[in-house]
Amino acid sequence: MLCLMGDGSTNIGYFHESLNLSAVWQLPVVWMVENNQYGMGTAVDRASGQPEIHKKAEAYGMHDMGRINGMDPIEMYEKISEALDHARQHGPVLLEAMTYRFQGIPWVTQSATAPKTRSHSIKRAIRLAHSACT
Ligand SMILES: Cc1ncc(C[n+]2csc(CCOP(=O)(O)OP(=O)(O)O)c2C)c(N)n1
């Protein structure tokens, strides 16, 4: 089973309870965090004591599959396939797919920093996801 969530959700109780129980019961779950580097308008490192979210796996004795480039579809396909194989055989895993928030939220978006077009947004997301993984 593949379960997707945003970076912001990893700081609430449901995340901890779910990951913990999946490890206790050795469930075949791939927990994949889509880290777009913001929970609404709040940067990850202002909201999470551990901003490298994949490292939260260790707290549950769960396999840490690290960070992957969420803007690279081939890498996503390969790493998620690997993670699913691992989960089916050995129990849950956590991985973190790096991307970038394409757009802000309407009431906080700064017009000076907002990308001008969708293609500007995508190019910036690719650049920032790549630099977060290297
Ligand atoms: C249990 C709970 N706590 C807090 C909120 C308020 N809330 C709404 S969106 C959000 C941040 C979500 O961040 P993320 O998962 O990274 O999603 P993104 O903003 O990147 O789409 C929060 C804290 C909520 N909806 N539910």
Ligand SMILES: [Mg+2]
């Ligand atoms: Mg987010």
